[in-house]
Amino acid sequence: MQHSSQPAQPPHRPRAEHALLAPLVGLVLAALFVGCSFGRAPIEEARSASPESGIEVHPVIASEPPALTEGWTGFLQGLERARRNLEDPSAYPPEPTDRNLAEGYRYLLGHLARIIEAETEGHPDFPYFRRSVSMMAKWTIENPDTMYLSATIDAAGTYRIRGQALDTTGWRTSEPGVGYPRAPRVVIFQTTTAVVGQTGRLEEMAECRNQTLDALDQFLLEIDDDGRFEILVAAERPEGYAGNFLATRAELPCRNAGGGITIQAREATQLNVREIFSDWDAEMPLDLEIVRLDKRGESRPPRTPEEMGRHLDEIGRRLANQIVFWNLLHEFGLEVRGDRDDDGRTAFPMNALNPPAPPFIAGGTAGAGQLYAAGSFELAEDEALVVRVAAPAEPHYIGFQLGNLWGEGPDQANYVSSLTGTQNPVASDGARWYVVSARDPGTAGWVDTTGLPKGTIGMRFIYRDPPAAGDMPTIETFRVRTDEVRTVLPTDTPSVTPDARRQQVHARQLHIQRRWRQY
Known part of the structure; x- marks a missing residue:
C-alpha cells in the first residue's frame, strides 16, 4: 500500500552551505510552532493611452515629487521579484503544478494586502x-x-x-x-x-x-x-x-x-x-x-511624499523577502521535499509527525506555552493517512491542521481541513483518531486535504500545567487505502453521512463569518 513516487528534486545547495544551514533547522522548527526594472517609460505610456478608452488622460507632471516616483519604482521592482520567487527554481518554490501556481499567485496577493496595511497604517x-x-x-x-x-x-x-x-x-x-x-x-x-x-x-x-x-x-x-x-x-x-x-x-x-x-x-x-x-x-x-x-x-500627521515613498519601497522589498523566506524554510528548514542537509532524515517526516515538543523561545515568536508536533504527507487520491493521538493528560486545547507548500492552511470554512479537540472527541480506546485523505471515508475524524497530494501536518497542544514526561502525547500513523480505514480505526467509530458532512461544513462557514466579522 506504500506510495513510492518520488518528486523531482530541486537543485541542492553545496555541501559546505548545508553545513552552515544545519544548525538552523532546530531553531526553525521551534520558531514555527512561525528584478525587473520599471522606470518612467511604462508610466508615461499608460498616461498617454488613447482617449478612445474613455479614461481621462493627464500628462506627466514635471514637478512630481521624486520620492514618490522612486518609491513606486521600488514597489514595482519588489512586486516583480516576488512574482519570480513563485516560479524561479533558484528561489526554491513548490513544484509548478497548476494548483500550486494558482494558489501561489493568490498567496502573493495575500502577503501584499497585509503588508500594505502594516506598512502604511x-x-x-x-x-x-x-x-x-x-x-x-x-x-x-x-x-x-x-x-x-x-x-x-x-x-x-x-x-x-x-x-x-x-x-x-x-x-x-x-x-x-x-x-x-x-x-x-x-x-x-x-x-x-x-x-x-x-x-x-x-x-x-x-x-x-x-x-x-x-x-x-x-x-x-x-x-x-x-x-x-x-x-x-x-x-x-x-x-x-x-x-x-x-x-x-x-x-x-x-x-x-x-x-x-x-x-x-x-x-x-x-x-x-x-x-x-x-x-x-x-x-x-x-x-x-x-x-x-x-x-x-x-x-x-498627514503623510508626506517622502514618507509614502519609503512605504512604497519597503512594501516591495518585504513582499519579495517574505516569499523567498518561506520557500527557503520549507526547503531547508522543514525539508518537505527530502533530506536537504544530508543527515539521513527529514525535519518534517513524510507521512508521520515528530513527537510534541515546546518551542525554543529565543528562536522565534511561536505561540507562548504551546507544544508542537509536525510532519508532512504525500498521498495518492485513493490513500489515507490515519493518525492516532493519545494524550494521557487531556490538553486544555488540541488542534490538528494541514498546510499547503506555501505555508497556508487550506480553506477551513468550506472544507473540514482541520479539527479541534471539541470537534473530534476522544474515542473509545482513549485516543483521538484523524483520517487525512482527499476522499471522504464516511467516518468521524476526517481531515480533508482539499485535493492537495502533498502538504504539511501540524498539531498544537496547550496545557494548563506542563504535562509530566509520562503524560506527553504520543502519535502513531498508518498509511492505508481510503476504503480500508475502518481496518485501523476503532470498531465503534461513528459513520458520517454526506448530509451530515454538509451540515458540518455549514457550521464551519457560519463560524468563520462570526470570527472574522464578515458582515
Whole structure:
C-alpha cells in the first residue's frame, strides 16, 4: 500500500552551505510552532493611452515629487521579484503544478494586502489591532482555529489594552462545553521584537531577530465578573501596579552558532494577540481596543511624499523577502521535499509527525506555552493517512491542521481541513483518531486535504500545567487505502453521512463569518 513516487528534486545547495544551514533547522522548527526594472517609460505610456478608452488622460507632471516616483519604482521592482520567487527554481518554490501556481499567485496577493496595511497604517503612536492573518492573507503555516491580531508599538511608549470576553468559566476550569456563548478557548497576548521573514534570509532564525519578550494568556489574565480586563504595556511595570502587565523591553537569551547562550537587550515593535477557538459553535471573539496613553486624542500627521515613498519601497522589498523566506524554510528548514542537509532524515517526516515538543523561545515568536508536533504527507487520491493521538493528560486545547507548500492552511470554512479537540472527541480506546485523505471515508475524524497530494501536518497542544514526561502525547500513523480505514480505526467509530458532512461544513462557514466579522 506504500506510495513510492518520488518528486523531482530541486537543485541542492553545496555541501559546505548545508553545513552552515544545519544548525538552523532546530531553531526553525521551534520558531514555527512561525528584478525587473520599471522606470518612467511604462508610466508615461499608460498616461498617454488613447482617449478612445474613455479614461481621462493627464500628462506627466514635471514637478512630481521624486520620492514618490522612486518609491513606486521600488514597489514595482519588489512586486516583480516576488512574482519570480513563485516560479524561479533558484528561489526554491513548490513544484509548478497548476494548483500550486494558482494558489501561489493568490498567496502573493495575500502577503501584499497585509503588508500594505502594516506598512502604511501601522503607527506606534496611533495603534489598533489589525488582522495579521486572515482568510485572504494566510502565511506562517497558521493555525486555522486562530484569529491573529497585531498592533505596531514603540518600546518607549505606554499602552493600555481594554477588552471584554463572554463566559470565561473554561479559562478557570479547563472543563469543556461550559457557558454559551463563551470566550475563545485560548487567548495569548505577546510583545515581540520583529515580524518573521522580513529579511528574506533563513539565517534570521539563528540571529534571534524574532523573539517574544513577554506573554500573558487566559490562565493568568485578571478579569472582572463581567469579563472585562485591562492590560498595561510598558518598558517597566510601574511601582505599586499589580494588574495585568506586558513588558516591551527585556534581557533575552540567544543561542549563538556555536551553541552558547548570550544575553541581549531587546525591544518590542509588535503586540500580537492569538484568539484560539475550539468549540466553533459556541466561542466568540473578544472585544478589544488599544491606546497609547500619552497620545490620546491627538491626530496623526498627514503623510508626506517622502514618507509614502519609503512605504512604497519597503512594501516591495518585504513582499519579495517574505516569499523567498518561506520557500527557503520549507526547503531547508522543514525539508518537505527530502533530506536537504544530508543527515539521513527529514525535519518534517513524510507521512508521520515528530513527537510534541515546546518551542525554543529565543528562536522565534511561536505561540507562548504551546507544544508542537509536525510532519508532512504525500498521498495518492485513493490513500489515507490515519493518525492516532493519545494524550494521557487531556490538553486544555488540541488542534490538528494541514498546510499547503506555501505555508497556508487550506480553506477551513468550506472544507473540514482541520479539527479541534471539541470537534473530534476522544474515542473509545482513549485516543483521538484523524483520517487525512482527499476522499471522504464516511467516518468521524476526517481531515480533508482539499485535493492537495502533498502538504504539511501540524498539531498544537496547550496545557494548563506542563504535562509530566509520562503524560506527553504520543502519535502513531498508518498509511492505508481510503476504503480500508475502518481496518485501523476503532470498531465503534461513528459513520458520517454526506448530509451530515454538509451540515458540518455549514457550521464551519457560519463560524468563520462570526470570527472574522464578515458582515
